[in-house]
Amino acid sequence: MSVALAKSRSDRDEAAPAAHGLDGLNLFVANIQTGFGPFISVYLTTQGWTQTGIGTALSLGTIVAMASQIPAGALVDAIRSKAMVALLSILAFSASALLLALRPTALWVYAAEALHGFSSCTLGPAIAAMSLALVGQAMLGPRLGRNARFASIGNGIGAALMGACGYYVSERAVFFLTAAVTLPAIISLLPLARLRDPAMLPVSSSGTHPTRARASISSLLTNRALVIFALCAMLFTLGNSAMLPLAGNTLTKEAGNFASLLIAGCIIVPQLVVAAISPTIGKLAEQRGRRLVLLIGFCTLPVRGMLFATLVNPAALVLIQALDGIAAACVGILVPLVASDVAGRSGRYNLSMGFIGLAIGVGATISTALAGWIADAAGAPTAYICLALVGLAAVLLAFNAMPETRPP
Amino acid sequence: MAAAGCRNALTGAAVALVLGLLCVAAFAPQCSAATPVTVQAQPESSPAPASNEGQPKTGAQTKTIENVEPLSSSDATAVLGKKVKGPNGEDLGLIVDVLVDADGRPRAAVIDFGGFLGVGSRKIAIDWKALDFTALGRAGTVELGLDRAQIAAAPEYKPGPLGAAAVTAPPAPAPPVDTHR
Numbered sequence: 001m002s003v004a005l006a007k008s009r010s011d012r013d014e015a016a017p018a019a020h021g022l023d024g025l026n027l028f029v030a031n032i033q034t035g036f037g038p039f040i041s042v043y044l045t046t047q048g049w050t051q052t053g054i055g056t057a058l059s060l061g062t063i064v065a066m067a068s069q070i071p072a073g074a075l076v077d078a079i080r081s082k083a084m085v086a087l088l089s090i091l092a093f094s095a096s097a098l099l100l101a102l103r104p105t106a107l108w109v110y111a112a113e114a115l116h117g118f119s120s121c122t123l124g125p126a127i128a129a130m131s132l133a134l135v136g137q138a139m140l141g142p143r144l145g146r147n148a149r150f151a152s153i154g155n156g157i158g159a160a161l162m163g164a165c166g167y168y169v170s171e172r173a174v175f176f177l178t179a180a181v182t183l184p185a186i187i188s189l190l191p192l193a194r195l196r197d198p199a200m201l202p203v204s205s206s207g208t209h210p211t212r213a214r215a216s217i218s219s220l221l222t223n224r225a226l227v228i229f230a231l232c233a234m235l236f237t238l239g240n241s242a243m244l245p246l247a248g249n250t251l252t253k254e255a256g257n258f259a260s261l262l263i264a265g266c267i268i269v270p271q272l273v274v275a276a277i278s279p280t281i282g283k284l285a286e287q288r289g290r291r292l293v294l295l296i297g298f299c300t301l302p303v304r305g306m307l308f309a310t311l312v313n314p315a316a317l318v319l320i321q322a323l324d325g326i327a328a329a330c331v332g333i334l335v336p337l338v339a340s341d342v343a344g345r346s347g348r349y350n351l352s353m354g355f356i357g358l359a360i361g362v363g364a365t366i367s368t369a370l371a372g373w374i375a376d377a378a379g380a381p382t383a384y385i386c387l388a389l390v391g392l393a394a395v396l397l398a399f400n401a402m403p404e405t406r407p408p
Numbered sequence: 409m410a411a412a413g414c415r416n417a418l419t420g421a422a423v424a425l426v427l428g429l430l431c432v433a434a435f436a437p438q439c440s441a442a443t444p445v446t447v448q449a450q451p452e453s454s455p456a457p458a459s460n461e462g463q464p465k466t467g468a469q470t471k472t473i474e475n476v477e478p479l480s481s482s483d484a485t486a487v488l489g490k491k492v493k494g495p496n497g498e499d500l501g502l503i504v505d506v507l508v509d510a511d512g513r514p515r516a517a518v519i520d521f522g523g524f525l526g527v528g529s530r531k532i533a534i535d536w537k538a539l540d541f542t543a544l545g546r547a548g549t550v551e552l553g554l555d556r557a558q559i560a561a562a563p564e565y566k567p568g569p570l571g572a573a574a575v576t577a578p579p580a581p582a583p584p585v586d587t588h589r
Binding site: 034037038039040041042045046047048049050051159162163166167244245247248249250251252253254255257259260261263264266267376 | 488505526529
């Protein structure tokens with residue numbers, strides 16, 4: 001008895017730095033990713049790039065990211081040390097931020113975009129896999145809630161920091177800052193590297209090591225829960241991802257001098273909401289099931305779309321963005337959680353994450369193009385309504401077809 | 409065994425990354441802007457309008473040296489990507505494109521205006537005559553006598569057959585330029 005107690009205490013002592021490391025990793029990685037967002041197009045414009053050239057570079061990044069989702073997932077599954085995967089991915093981020101800052105010419109920018117696109121696909125699954133290894137399947141929901149909290153704090157700080165840096169220093173400095181933030185991300189990774197391999201992978205109930213009995217890819221991709229969830233996530237993203245750019249566009253048009261501040265609010269408010277509620281959402285998913293959380297998150301989208309379509313008050317737009325935070329917390333926690341429910345013990349966890357990631361990527365790409373086209377042809381309110389209808393379709397699909405995946 | 413193989417491969421990848429970074433660092437100091445040189449297609453004709461970007465044009469006549477004349481940065485400057493400042497020195501946006509007529513004369517500048525970290529900006533075409541380029545060579549900025557609220561009210565620029573409405577500065581109201589005649 002005392003031996004067992006001592007062991008559990010030493011486990012906890014070992015787990016504490018790792019848990020803090022994971023917190024920091026989520027925070028700094030989200031911070032880094034802010035630098036690689038839409039700001040790249042502003043920066044390349046200041047470097048004399050044409051709009052066509054910028055479009056090509058960004059599309060290249062998107063295509064590489066989408067094409068690598070599934071292969072990158074399979075690769076991460078095959079590599080034992082997820083900390084090593086994370087380290088290499090973060091180093092690739094450093095390289096691509098430095099390339100963007102130092103050599104904003106076509107070839108190097110393409111290289112940076114491709115590098116970033118691929119490593120995003122390996123880093124996300126690696127972080128999820130380390131979370132699973134750290135706390136085990138039973139406690140994964142709360143841990144993912146914590147991940148989401150720190151990631152959103154990182155996003156919020158990143159947006160404020162990079163926005164200020166771009167405004168007061170220079171556009172180029174944003175990418176030096178991004179490269180600099182990769183250092184604390186790597187430092188956060190150190191305590192996670194000490195996690196031993198047996199802990200890196202969950203051991204199934206029968207005690208066999210899961211890598212030795214890896215499920216076939218086809219059995220995974222015909223798994224109903226996974227496919228339905230990926231479809232739901234795709235529909236949701238299709239309705240969701242163009243909403244913020246469209247709202248920002250409306251603000252720039254309507255809000256005059258304060259537009260930039262209000263857009264900053266539209267980006268940061270959801271992050272605050274995620275930071276506040278995601279641990280609760282993680283517990284809710286553990287206690288009341290995934291379906292409930294999925295439906296709560298999805299339901300905010302049609303509501304948000306209808307509110308955007310009917311209200312034009314700029315301050316109201318910022319408040320409505322709080323709904324985005326609820327959805328982001330729910331979906332952000334559920335993607336790695338459902339993947340773990342479906343494939344956590346099959347040795348195909350990261351492949352499943354890649355599959356869902358691909359679905360989300362497809363949804364995001366179509367979303368921006370579709371909403372832009374509708375807004376041009378019929379005005380922003382119509383575009384909001386269409387996005388809301390897509391969101392409603394996601395709710396209906398989830399309600400009718402998505403099974404509960406929480407392990408009994 | 410397999411894990412060891414993986415680790416070796418990973419170490420290799422890490423080394424390759426570091427080498428790549430070194431290459432970048434090695435290349436970086438070499439980037440310096442040479443004095444732009446224009447190649448005139450027809451040296452005997454009326455002075456050709458300077459290329460907007462001041463960049464050398466590759467032509468078939470590069471071997472005949474008399475077609476080349478230096479164009480210093482005090483004579484002409486690139487405008488793509490330059491900042492547009494308002495009457496009170498506030499940042500309005502970036503020049504992302506130039507609309508020219510059939511004679512190649514600039515008629516309007518397309519300005520990407522507003523937004524935060526690249527989210528929510530709009531493109532607006534501004535009458536070329538409303539822009540003041542005197543500070544361009546010195547400060548790298550272009551001035552425009554419109555404030556944010558006035559620009560926000562301008563119609564969005566959309567390339568394509570629908571046409572582009574251009575906005576002019578209030579002091580010299582001119583009819584909107586129809587760039588697509």
